Amino acid sequence: TAWRVLQLGGSELDAVERGCGQCEIDQCDGSVGYGGSPDESGETTLDAMIMDGNTMEVGAVADLRRVKNAIGVARKVIEYTKHTLLVGEAASLFAVRMGFPYEDLTTQKSLLLYSEWLNQSCQPNYWKNVVPDSSKSCGPYKRPEKVTCKEEQTILQRSVDNHDTIGMVVIGESGTVASGTSTNGAIHKIPGRVGDSPIAGAGSYADSTAGGAAATGDGDIMMRFLPSYQAVEYMRMGTDPTVACQKVISRIQKYAPKFFGAVICANTTGSYGAACNKIPGFTQFHFMVSSPSLRQPTEHVVDCI
Numbered sequence: 001t002a003w004r005v006l007q008l009g010g011s012e013l014d015a016v017e018r019g020c021g022q023c024e025i026d027q028c029d030g031s032v033g034y035g036g037s038p039d040e041s042g043e044t045t046l047d048a049m050i051m052d053g054n055t056m057e058v059g060a061v062a063d064l065r066r067v068k069n070a071i072g073v074a075r076k077v078i079e080y081t082k083h084t085l086l087v088g089e090a091a092s093l094f095a096v097r098m099g100f101p102y103e104d105l106t107t108q109k110s111l112l113l114y115s116e117w118l119n120q121s122c123q124p125n126y127w128k129n130v131v132p133d134s135s136k137s138c139g140p141y142k143r144p145e146k147v148t149c150k151e152e153q154t155i156l157q158r159s160v161d162n163h164d165t166i167g168m169v170v171i172g173e174s175g176t177v178a179s180g181t182s183t184n185g186a187i188h189k190i191p192g193r194v195g196d197s198p199i200a201g202a203g204s205y206a207d208s209t210a211g212g213a214a215a216t217g218d219g220d221i222m223m224r225f226l227p228s229y230q231a232v233e234y235m236r237m238g239t240d241p242t243v244a245c246q247k248v249i250s251r252i253q254k255y256a257p258k259f260f261g262a263v264i265c266a267n268t269t270g271s272y273g274a275a276c277n278k279i280p281g282f283t284q285f286h287f288m289v290s291s292p293s294l295r296q297p298t299e300h301v302v303d304c305i
Helices: 002-007 012-026 070-080 088-097 108-119 219-225 227-236 241-253
Strands: 046-052 058-064 085-087 166-171 177-183 204-207 211-217 261-267 272-276 284-289 298-303
Touching: 002 012, 002 166, 012 046, 012 070, 012 166, 012 177, 046 070, 046 204, 058 070, 058 088, 070 085, 070 088, 070 177, 085 088, 166 204, 166 211, 166 261, 177 204, 177 211, 204 227, 211 219, 211 227, 211 241, 219 227, 219 241, 227 241, 227 261, 241 261, 241 272, 261 284, 272 284, 272 298
Parallel strands: 058 085
Antiparallel strands: 046 058, 046 177, 166 177, 204 211, 211 261, 261 272, 284 298
């Protein structure tokens, strides 16, 4: 969809918006758009961002409720405000003022996911050091009288399939770069949680003087390292896109060797690459590429490091 927009004369930002927006409509992997990843209260909320690598403007929304086209709302943040990030109910009110309809983001599938989770004593979840014991029971949780820190549950005890993101980098004919992301976040997240996807430099980053990058995976860990920004800075220094992605993953590995994550990178000459962290059940990363040298969108695979 994004490639077709470019071929029809649309801008790089148009391509990112339409491409990510198509994934919202298609509910890609159940991890993008409505009807997926219900939070602890059973509600689906959306995060998205879009970045213009010419002006360095960013539009983003987080914890967006009852509005399906999150990337479209993010684009309106660039076009009609001097802000960068709008969140929660206020972001939804902004969306309505911009002409987006209120719609229910809950589906039979998301309700089923939620009820199954409740029946499994709310396992897995994202709480720690609380009472009652979050590894065995549902809340409401509170701080214990005396804190005894347990080792943080790793993402492996969850599922590497439980959340993902559509991340996209578009390089125009003249070298102009745009990027964007859209996601419904981590399944069973604590209400109000925002991951890496709508954060500039974390979920994605675009700079028309260097290139663009986008990340996917365990946003709570990855956002601490601004992987997309770091990858673009490596490419600015002349690093090959594949190596830039690998270096970003390696930096995170030192602190969180078992994290679930991947990064895609593309520079202004059209070179591209990707890298991922190797963990059980996630040893390869698949990504799609469209370019003038390819007859059709082509799937690429990299082995994780």
